[in-house]
Amino acid sequence: MTVNKKVVNNDFADVMFNRHSVRQFDPNVKITRDELQEMIEQATTAPSACNLQSWHFVVIDTPEAKEKLKKSVLKFNYPQVDTASAIIFVVGDTQSHVVYRDVWQKVYDDHKITKEKLDQIFGTFLPMYENATPEFLQLDATIDGSIVATQLLLLARAHGYDANAFSGVDFKTIISTLELDPKRYIPIMGVAIGKVAEEPLQTTRYDATTQIEFL
Numbered sequence: 001m002t003v004n005k006k007v008v009n010n011d012f013a014d015v016m017f018n019r020h021s022v023r024q025f026d027p028n029v030k031i032t033r034d035e036l037q038e039m040i041e042q043a044t045t046a047p048s049a050c051n052l053q054s055w056h057f058v059v060i061d062t063p064e065a066k067e068k069l070k071k072s073v074l075k076f077n078y079p080q081v082d083t084a085s086a087i088i089f090v091v092g093d094t095q096s097h098v099v100y101r102d103v104w105q106k107v108y109d110d111h112k113i114t115k116e117k118l119d120q121i122f123g124t125f126l127p128m129y130e131n132a133t134p135e136f137l138q139l140d141a142t143i144d145g146s147i148v149a150t151q152l153l154l155l156a157r158a159h160g161y162d163a164n165a166f167s168g169v170d171f172k173t174i175i176s177t178l179e180l181d182p183k184r185y186i187p188i189m190g191v192a193i194g195k196v197a198e199e200p201l202q203t204t205r206y207d208a209t210t211q212i213e214f215l
């Protein structure tokens with residue numbers, strides 16, 4: 001896949017440090033599906049454990065889909081859902097290792113790694129995942145999904161929008177509400193994206209020195 005790397009706001013400091021959780025968007029702003037797809041593609045440049053890319057996305061961008069989604073969203077998150085141009089719900093895929101061989105085979109076929117490296121990857125990582133416990137696979141997918149969701153939050157700003165990450169949903173029902181297989185997928189978070197309508201809360205952070213140890 002060749003990712004289109006174009007963004008409208010290429011000022012990293014602005015994208016990163018002026019990001020705040022926006023919860024009231026202009027409900028009249030529509031983001032095209034092409035652009036949403038482009039943002040997701042760009043977000044998938046994220047790193048992931050063993051390059052498993054254990055993520056999956058459900059886009060909610062119509063009034064009907066929003067009503068469906070709200071069945072599993074906690075009420076305090078209705079404002080974002082109601083006003084966002086779109087919600088990209090990020091879920092983790094606990095079965096991503098099933099296609100793992102294909103991902104690395106393609107890297108080899110594209111002459112990017114040697115046969116020895118390919119064999120080494122298959123010999124080391126495949127058995128680890130094929131024999132993994134459900135907890136291991138869920139944790140792995142949670143970490144990968146969280147990283148890609150973070151990229152989405154920043155890409156929203158790079159595309160001239162704002163966003164809110166929300167995990168205030170009913171974790172028991174959200175996957176079925178998204179019409180996915182609950183045996184395979186696990187909830188990570190929704191990312192509501194749109195044009196800011198109400199200035200977001202200015203939040204603060206703990207003094208980072210109180211959270212740092214040097215080992």
Ligand SMILES: Cc1cc2nc3c(=O)[nH]c(=O)nc-3n(C[C@H](O)[C@H](O)[C@H](O)COP(=O)(O)O)c2cc1C
Nearest residue numbers: 019020021023077164165166167168169189201203
């Ligand atoms: C994993 C995660 C879950 C969150 N869930 C919610 C949520 O359910 N509702 C909400 O309004 N904000 C939610 N937030 C946004 C946080 O409240 C927000 O990031 C935090 O207060 C810091 O504010 P800032 O994003 O403006 O810097 C969530 C953020 C993260 C990363």
